[in-house]
Amino acid sequence: MPERIFSQAVFSEGQVEAHGFSIRYWEAGQGRPVFMLDSTGWRQSLLHDALAEKYHIFSLELPGTGESPANTRSQSVAELAATAANAASALTSERYTLIGTSFGAHVALWQTLQMPDQVEALILISPTAIKPQDISADATSLEVHQLMFAHPENAQKHEPISEQIFAKERDLARRLNSGVHDSQAEARLGDIRCPTLAVFGLDDRLVSPEAARVYREYIPNSNIAIVYDAGHCIIGERPEALVNSVADYADQWETFIISRQTGLINP
Amino acid sequence: MKASYFGAMGYSDRWKFPRVWPIPPAYHDSETSVRSYQEGMEECEFAEEMGFDWLSFSEHHYSGRVATGTPSVMAAAVAERCKKVKIAMLGHLLPLNNPVRIAEELAILDNLTNGRVVAGFLRGTPNEDQVYSMNPAEGRGRLLEGMDLILKALTEPQPFSWEGRYYQFRTVAVWPRPVQKPHPPVVVATRSDDTVRYAAEHQLSLAVSFLPVAQMEVITDKYRNWCQEAGWSPGPDNIVYRGSIYVGETDKQADDWFDSLMETRPGPNIPLRRTVSEAIQSARTGGDFDLRNVVAGSPDGDVVGNSLGINFVGGPDKVVKQLKEFHDRCGVGVVDLLIQQTTVDHQGVLKEIELLGKNVIPQIKEF
Numbered sequence: 001m002p003e004r005i006f007s008q009a010v011f012s013e014g015q016v017e018a019h020g021f022s023i024r025y026w027e028a029g030q031g032r033p034v035f036m037l038d039s040t041g042w043r044q045s046l047l048h049d050a051l052a053e054k055y056h057i058f059s060l061e062l063p064g065t066g067e068s069p070a071n072t073r074s075q076s077v078a079e080l081a082a083t084a085a086n087a088a089s090a091l092t093s094e095r096y097t098l099i100g101t102s103f104g105a106h107v108a109l110w111q112t113l114q115m116p117d118q119v120e121a122l123i124l125i126s127p128t129a130i131k132p133q134d135i136s137a138d139a140t141s142l143e144v145h146q147l148m149f150a151h152p153e154n155a156q157k158h159e160p161i162s163e164q165i166f167a168k169e170r171d172l173a174r175r176l177n178s179g180v181h182d183s184q185a186e187a188r189l190g191d192i193r194c195p196t197l198a199v200f201g202l203d204d205r206l207v208s209p210e211a212a213r214v215y216r217e218y219i220p221n222s223n224i225a226i227v228y229d230a231g232h233c234i235i236g237e238r239p240e241a242l243v244n245s246v247a248d249y250a251d252q253w254e255t256f257i258i259s260r261q262t263g264l265i266n267p
Numbered sequence: 268m269k270a271s272y273f274g275a276m277g278y279s280d281r282w283k284f285p286r287v288w289p290i291p292p293a294y295h296d297s298e299t300s301v302r303s304y305q306e307g308m309e310e311c312e313f314a315e316e317m318g319f320d321w322l323s324f325s326e327h328h329y330s331g332r333v334a335t336g337t338p339s340v341m342a343a344a345v346a347e348r349c350k351k352v353k354i355a356m357l358g359h360l361l362p363l364n365n366p367v368r369i370a371e372e373l374a375i376l377d378n379l380t381n382g383r384v385v386a387g388f389l390r391g392t393p394n395e396d397q398v399y400s401m402n403p404a405e406g407r408g409r410l411l412e413g414m415d416l417i418l419k420a421l422t423e424p425q426p427f428s429w430e431g432r433y434y435q436f437r438t439v440a441v442w443p444r445p446v447q448k449p450h451p452p453v454v455v456a457t458r459s460d461d462t463v464r465y466a467a468e469h470q471l472s473l474a475v476s477f478l479p480v481a482q483m484e485v486i487t488d489k490y491r492n493w494c495q496e497a498g499w500s501p502g503p504d505n506i507v508y509r510g511s512i513y514v515g516e517t518d519k520q521a522d523d524w525f526d527s528l529m530e531t532r533p534g535p536n537i538p539l540r541r542t543v544s545e546a547i548q549s550a551r552t553g554g555d556f557d558l559r560n561v562v563a564g565s566p567d568g569d570v571v572g573n574s575l576g577i578n579f580v581g582g583p584d585k586v587v588k589q590l591k592e593f594h595d596r597c598g599v600g601v602v603d604l605l606i607q608q609t610t611v612d613h614q615g616v617l618k619e620i621e622l623l624g625k626n627v628i629p630q631i632k633e634f
Contacts, residue, residue, distance in 0.1 A: 199430075202415060216425035223437075225428035226419060228412055241430040257428065257437035 009052035011044075011059070018087035020073070021063040025091070028052040033096040034250065035059075035088050037104030037111075039233075040066040040169065041161050046239040050247050051099075058091055060084060062107060064172040066165065077129075077176045077185075081110035085118065095120040097250050102126050102206075102232065103169075103178055106185075112196075113188055121253055122196040123246055126232045129182045130215065131208035141166035150203035150231035158236050189218035195253035196222040199245060201230030201237070221254055268594050268631040270623065271321035271355060271603035272314035273509065276307035276341060278331030282609050286534045288394050288572075289329030303334065306613040308345055310606075313617055315349045317624025321385065323355040323509075323603050326363075328398045330537075332609070339372040346380045354380050357474060357509065357603060358387025358456050361413035362406040363399045367439055369413075370420035374445045382446035387474060388414050389456035393547040394537045403550035409433045411465060414455070418469075421450040454507055458486060467493030474507035474603070477578060480592050483508060487597040503600025508593050510578035511605045514622050518582040525580050528610060535572025544571050577608070583626035590627070594634045602631070 011026040026043060029052035036048070036059045043059050043066075051057050062084060064071025074080040084107055088096060098119045100108025105127035112119040135144065145160030146152065160166070173179050198215040200207065212224040225245045230237040248256040279299050284290050311322050322345060324338035335341045342354050354376060359369050377384040390410045396403040412431045419429070419439075426440035445451055455466040456474040463486060466473050473490045475483055487506055494501050515521030539547075542558060549556035579589045593599040606619050 202419070212427065213423065213425040216427070223428055224425065225430055226423075228415060228429065228431040228434075238430070241432075244435075245428065245430045259437065 009049045009057075011048070011052075011057075016087045016090050018090060019083040021068075021071070021083060021087075023063060023083075023087050024061040024066075024068060025087070026059045027057065027091075029055050029057045031055045033058065033092045033094050035084075035096050035098050037062060037084060037098075037100040037108050039102045039104060040165060041159070042101065042233070042235055045235050047235055047243050047246060050243045051250065054247075055097070055250065056092075058088070060087060062104065065103075065169050070168050071172050072175075074172070074176060077106050077178055077182065078110045078114065080176060081107045082114055084108075085111045085115045088115075088118065097121040097123065099123040099125065099246065099250075100127070101235075102128055103173060105129065106178055106182065109182075109185055109192075112192055112194065113185070116191075116193060119194055121194050121250065122192065123249055124196065124198045124215070125242070125246070126200060126204060126207060126234060127198060127211070127215070128179065128207055129185045131181055131211040132179055133206050133208060135179065135206070147205050148231055148233040148236070150201065150205075150229060150237060154231075154233075154237045158233075186214060186218070189215065190220065192219045193221065195249075197225060197245070197249040197256075198222065199225045199227060199234065199242065201227050201232055201234045203230060204232045206232040223249070223254060223257065225249075268503070268590065268599065268634040269320035269601045270318070270628050270631065271323050271353075271357075271507075271601055272311060272319045272620065273323050273325065273357075273603050273605045273607075274307060274311050274335070274341065274345060275325070275333045275605060275607045276304055276335050277607045278334055279303045279306060279613065281331050284331065286538050288537050288539060290331055294331070300331075300334075303331075307334075308348060310613070310616050310620065311345045312348050314620050314624075315352045317620050318628045319352060319620075319624070321353040321355045321601065321603065322349060323357040323387075325357055326360045326391070326395075328395060339376060342376055342384075343379055346376065346383070352383070353385050354383050355385035355454070355603070356387050357385070357454060357507070358389050360391035360395055360398075361388050361417075362390055362401050362409035363395065364413070366413040366416040366434060367420055367436055367441065370417045370441045373417070373451060374421060374441055374443050377445040377447055377451050378443050380446075382451075384445070384447070384451040385454060386417075386451045387454040387456055388417070389474075390459075390462070392537060393544065393551065394539055396547050396551070397543075403547045404553065405433060406551060407459075407461070410462065414453075414465070414469075414471075418450060418453070421445055452504070456507075456509075460489065463490050464493050466490065468497045470494075470497065470499055472501070472505040472507060474509060476509040477511060477576070479578075480596055483593065483597045483599075487599075491598065501598070503598070505600065506598045507601040507603055508597065508599040509603040509605065510593075511576065511608070512579040512586065512619070513577055513606075513608060513611070514579070514586050514619050514627065515582055516622065518585050521581045521585070524610075525577060528577070528608070531610070533609070538572045541571045579604075583622055583630075586623075587627055587630045590631050591634060594631075 009028040011028040034055040105124040106129040141160045149155040216224045234242045327333040328336045420441045429436045454472040454474045
C-alpha cells in the first residue's frame with residue numbers, strides 16, 4: 001500500500017468496499033479504533049498525529065469528496081452516513097470513537113444516530129448540521145476557503161482545494177441538502193446516548209454562534225468547547241488547542257472537564 | 268454629558284504616605300481605614316444626591332490612594348446605599364484576574380443593582396503587573412482573550428469549555444445571568460491602538476484616563492473611524508474620560524490650591540524603582556533589558572513614574588469650559604472625575620461634590 005509520511009505517524013493507504021463505493025482510507029497507530037471524517041485537504045494534521053500515538057486511526061475519504069469520483073448515488077446525509085458506517089464495520093469489529101469535521105461532522109452525527117451500538121464516543125469539530133450560515137451559491141473555492149479562517153494571514157498559509165474538487169463536493173452537498181439547517185437531525189439529538197463533544201471556533205463564520213448551545217441542550221451526555229481566536233478551520237488556526245481538547249475528550253469523555261494539570265510550582 | 272464620581276476610597280491619611288509603591292502595610296491604621304471607607308461611601312451617597320449619573324470603582328493594588336483592590340466588593344457595598352446611579356466598574360484588571368470569576372462578579376452586581384452595572388476592562392498600569400505574579404509580556408494577550416471569555420460567559424446559555432491561549436476552563440456556566448441583556452454595557456479602558464480597535468470592532472465603549480485633550484482627540488478620532496469601518500456610530504455614553512479635578516468656589520481659589528500643590532513637588536503618582544520600571548516595560552514591549560546597564564541612583568533607588576497632573580482646575584464656569592472642550596473635540600459623553608486629591612480631605616471632597624452638583628452638572632447636561 002502507498003504510504004504517506006506525517007511528522008511522526010506513518011499512515012498507510014487502503015481501500016474498503018461499502019455500499020458499492022470503493023472508499024479510500026488512511027490508517028495508523030495502535031489501540032482503540034478512531035474513525036475520522038475530515039474535510040478535504042485536512043487529512044494530514046497535528047490532530048491525526050496526536051491521535052495516532054494512542055489510537056488506531058482510520059481517516060476515511062467520504063465518497064464524492066477529495067479525489068474520489070463524483071458521488072451521484074447517495075441521496076441524503078443519512079444515506080452517506082450509513083455507507084460510512086458500513087465501511088467502518090468492514091474495518092473493525094470493535095466499538096469506536098467517531099470524529100467528524102465540518103460536513104464530516106454532519107455525516108458523523110447521522111452515523112451515530114444510525115449505529116448507536118458501534119459509536120462509543122462522538123466528537124464533532126465545527127459541525128455544520130445545525131444553524132450553518134448562508135453562503136452564496138456562487139462562492140468560489142477561494143472565497144469559501146477565506147471564510148473558513150478568522151485571520152486572513154492563516155488562510156494564506158494553506159492552499160484552498162482545487163475548483164474541480166470544490167465543485168464536485170458542492171454538487172454533492174446541494175444534493176444531500178447539506179449546508180442548511182438539518183431539522184431532522186436536531187429533532188433526534190436526544191437519541192444520541194454516547195459521550196459527545198462539539199467543538200467550535202469562537203470566530204466561525206460558517207456556523208452560527210448559537211449552534212453550540214443546541215447540541216449541549218439536546219444531547220444528554222455532551223459538552224461544547226469554544227476555541228478562542230479560531231474560525232471554522234480550527235486545525236488551521238489553533239491546532240494545539242484543538243488537539244488538547246479533542247485528545248483529552250477521546251481519552252476521558254465527559255470527565256475531561258476535570259483538571260489534571262498540576263498547579264504545584266515547588267514541592 | 269454625564270458626570271461620574273470616581274469612588275477612590277482613599278485612605279484618609281494618604282498625605283502621610285512615602286513616595287513609593289507599594290505602600291508598606293505598616294502605614295495602615297485600622298481606625299483610620301474604617302473611617303476612610305465610611306467617608307468614601309458618604310462621598311458616593313452625596314454624589315448621587317448632587318446629581319452624578321455614575322459612581323465608578325477601579326482596581327488598584329497595594330496602595331491606600333485608591334484602596335479598592337477588589338472593586339466588586341466596594342461596588343456591592345455602595346450599591347446598597349446608592350439606588351439610582353449607574354455602578355461603573357472602571358475597571359477590572361483582566362490580566363490579573365480569572366475572567367470567569369469576573370463574569371460571575373459582574374453578573375451578581377447586575378442582579379444586586381437590578382441592572383445598573385457598567386462593566387469596564389483594562390490592562391492596568393505597569394506597576395500592577397507585579398501583582399499576582401502576572402508576566403507583563405502576557406498582559407495584552409490576557410486582556411484580549413479575557414474580554415472575549417467574559418462576554419461569552421455572560422451570554423452563552425449552555426455550559427461550555429473554553430480553549431484559549433491563556434485560559435482553559437472545561438466547564439463555564441455563569442450563574443446568575445446578568446439582568447441587562449445581552450450583557451451590561453462594556454467599556455474598554457485603553458490608549459493602545461489594538462485594544463481601541465478591538466473596542467470599535469466589538470461595539471464596545473471606550474474609556475481613556477488622564478490625557479490632555481489633544482492626545483485624547485487623537486485616540487477618539489481613531490476609535491470613531493474604526494467604529495465606522497465596523498458599521499456603527501458611537502453615542503455619547505460610548506466615550507468616557509477619567510480626569511483628575513479640583514473645582515474651587517472661584518478660579519483664584521482653585522489656582523491658589525494648585526500652586527500650593529505644586530509647591531509640595533508631588534512627584535510621580537506611582538513611583539517605581541527605575542530598574543523595575545524598565546524591566547516591566549521591556550517585558551511588555553518585548554524589548555531587551557540589561558539590568559546591569561540601568562543606571563541606578565541613590566541606594567534608595569532611582570525612582571521614576573508619571574505625575575498625573577490635574578486635568579480640570581478652576582471655578583465652576585471655568586471647569587465647565589474645560590469639560591466642554593473634551594465634549595466638543597473628543598465626543599466625550601461621560602466624564603469620570605477623580606476628586607480625592609492627596610491634599611483634599613473628606614470635607615473638601617464633599618464641598619467639591621456640592622459645587623459640581625449645583626454649578627457644573629446642570630450645565631454639562633445641556634451639552
